[in-house]
Amino acid sequence: MSLLEITDLTVTYPSASGPVLAVRGVDLAMDEGEKLGLAGESGCGKSTLALSLLRLLPRGARVAGTIRFDGEDILTMGWGRLRAVRWAAASIVFQGAMHALNPVRSVGDQVAEPILVHEKVPKAAPRRKVAELLEQVGLAPSTARAYPHQLSGGQRQRVMIAMALACSPRLIVADEPTSALDVMIQAQILRLVDRLVTDRGISLLLISHDLSVLTSACDRLAVMYAGRIVEEGPAGQVFSDPLHPYSSALAAAYPRIGDATARRNPQGLPGDPPDPSHLPEGCSFQPRCPVALGECVRTDPPLWPAGPARRAACVHVRDSCPGAAHG
């Protein structure tokens, strides 16, 4: 049985101009210890999907479908059980570490916070554990006494990672953990996360718009567009041989070292992502798609199997490989 199983997840936000579909029928499964990358541009529903995993969406958001974590349905579980599952079973490394830390409390206090919330221990007890956690993420134990504003961006992100590990969760959701950091620090942080997660056998759901980052850090990749997963498969294959035109565009946007043609010719994708309250008819990618066909305007293709462990939602995939090909 998979650790995490999302079936037909739909999230709708109310808005003045009618309901907005942020996530539209997502199916996704993760095994114990697996590293899954979720890619997509801003506003495609990546973060909404991540927050819905722990029922952290703002009041008013309507969620349909099921999210099973270790067999338990997150969406219907009681409040007390949900609080216990939060962080102890699955923790989150948030987007901006700058803002996810309380400016007026010391780093040590905040790393100890999940421990104090989840385990009935005296207040001073987690000190040693905090020092251990900080060391594991490459920070001096004395960092515990510092306040967030005294740390650099990379250090803060390390603190967030230490916090995510505090209760030994089985799944860590990292929502753009490196978006505000420069490239050198990004690489360090990603390597750190990768090592910590692999050592402990924790599953990782890494969310980013950077396909190259995801490819190097994850086993499997899912590409999201306008609230749907449009392609899914082993990380290397999705990056080097994308099947969906949107994945191709994402992959082509990053020059590859050693590939002279790609370096001289990085490709952009013209157009803007669709307005989620007024999605185009048929395939939501069709207005920007360079290889759109007449039928794309009429039908929204589901995810077709496209080779071993690969799926893609494009009519071209259906036409070219009704069983297995490409892969």
Next chain:
Amino acid sequence: MSAAQAPAAIPSPRRITWTRRTRSLARFGREYARHRAGMWGLAVLLVSIALALAAPLFISARDLSAVTAPGSPRQAPSLHFPLGTDAYGRSMVAVTIWGARISLLVGLAATVMSMVIGSLVGLLAGHFRAWVATVLMRVTDWFLVLPTLVLAAALASVLHRGVGTVIIAIGVTAWPGTARLVRAQTLTVEARPYIERARALGAGDWHIIRRHVLPNVMPVILAQTTLTVSAAVLAEATLAFLGLSDPTRVSWGTTLQLAQQVGAVSAGDWWILLPPGLAIVLIALAFTLCGRSLEAIFNPRLAAGP
């Protein structure tokens, strides 16, 4: 600040907490000493509090009795009475010092009361939103539009006359401003990502309010406290001046009231009017100076790093 102290012998958690507390207290003292205005305010406060507490040692009941007053009424300042005498012939020095007792007591107690009510209402209204916020804020608005002085006067006249009544009258009327301020600050803090993070790690409402919202709202509460103390001291003087407190107790307000009753204002007997008036200004100023310094220290973003 040495990092090597942890792994050596393992002291008990209580001991660790204790050393940490004393250390942070010492650090706080050093920080505070850097604020000169705050030190002035503190000095004025300490001197006034010491004088107020020690007053019974050098001022006897006879000195303050209208019948056995040592001087004749409304004497101008002289060697024997450096600030002259009041309408009963009591030394203005003794009256002013004694007056600090009631003014400080009422000012502080009423402030504590109104800050507790105001902060609690503000925090709850800001955290829970929905109907809790609606109900609490309607009540706050109701108190806010009531003329404070009239309500306090009504309360003071209905309830048993005394110091306790004045404290309650000021305490239950001074909180709405604080509640609105704290609620506004709570709303901005609640919108920050670390609140979402706290929810994500399974924290409950109480934990979020106490651990995340309160520390962030604290500087605002402190600043508001200093202003409220000043206002409460003034309110006490006003109520006493209007004759709504216990007239047998000497306070700055009752002294001014007496001065007004006997026509000291029109007669130009400045020595009866100035000492209690200046004392009120001085105390209010001292609290404000202390409050500013505390705010600068408690807000880590304003403070320098260790």
